[in-house]
Amino acid sequence: MGLQQNLDNFRNSVAECQQFITYAHNRYTSGGYKVQASLRKFISESSFLKLFIAWEKFLEESFIDYLMNEQSILGNRPAKFANPIDREHAQKLLIGTQKYVDWSNPEITRRLSIIYFHQGYVFNSExxxxxxDLFDLKTIRNSAAHLSSTTSSQLDALSTRLLRTPCHGYTAYDLLFSLDPLNAGQTILNKYITVLDITAEKIANG
Structure with missing residues (x-):
């Protein structure tokens, strides 16, 4: 597909998610929200899940592109230890005897990068x-995707750490749209979007 296309696709997906979120938070001139609270939460959390999936897809496509000897945006190629015959073969090499690759787990992606690329190329370092941050995002993803007592307690612990105040009964929506105490005027969601965008660009640049 190409590293530039992967980066463009990821950024387009993020922009689309942000448009959905903006729609959900539109207000009347009087100040009230145009969308009711339950729907606002549903649209926003669904958009976050879509964004998370876009990140996983970017990682998978970029990893396979480099494995197929595609050059980076800056014209770099990693020294690699496998030569798949096509993209399907590359996917099979990555999956091995498992059912799938968990691209949401950075430790797995880093281990794979060390196996297939010299020193893990950009994946291991970036x-x-x-x-x-990636594990924190996964905690939020899990809470948005399937709320349980376990995900709820994990999200409360994460919210308490990030917001620097005791948090109880928080939802993914509550945390994502809270202001980041370390970045004035920026939400937790926007903080993570910035982190992912910078990292995606570094990976695509090689």
């Missing part, structure tokens, strides 16, 4: 740099 994902390692934001590994905590």
């Amino acid at each position: 994902l390692g740099a934001i590994q905590t």
